[in-house]
Amino acid sequence: MTSQNFILTLIRKVIFENFNDIDVRFNNDEILNLLKKEEVFDKTITVDDLETQFKKIEDDGLVRCIAQNFTTKWFKLYDIMEKLNCNSCNSDVFLGNDEPRICYNNECGSTL
Numbered sequence: 001m002t003s004q005n006f007i008l009t010l011i012r013k014v015i016f017e018n019f020n021d022i023d024v025r026f027n028n029d030e031i032l033n034l035l036k037k038e039e040v041f042d043k044t045i046t047v048d049d050l051e052t053q054f055k056k057i058e059d060d061g062l063v064r065c066i067a068q069n070f071t072t073k074w075f076k077l078y079d080i081m082e083k084l085n086c087n088s089c090n091s092d093v094f095l096g097n098d099e100p101r102i103c104y105n106n107e108c109g110s111t112l
């Protein structure tokens, strides 16, 4: 698993555990603060370093950006998320209900 992919999974996990409600808005700074509580997360990472990952979850159809104020981006979920387990790579997969049921962990791509 690459670190990019690893961080992406952590972001999805944090959203699932803290903001799994379609009426709740949350921002990239809040997510970063929650990521920093994860033991495995590199604490030197800044919100700018995560720009690609936030872009990715927007492009993948998990969240939409509803507002932006300088570097702070506000998001909302398109749909409630669920936690699945991929039997092929034995990883947790956190998906929005209207996202394709495909494991996004690197080099896996299995249908869940």
Ligand SMILES: [Zn+2]
Binding pocket: 086, 087, 088, 089, 090, 091, 103, 104, 105, 108, 109, 110
């Ligand atoms: Zn997998």
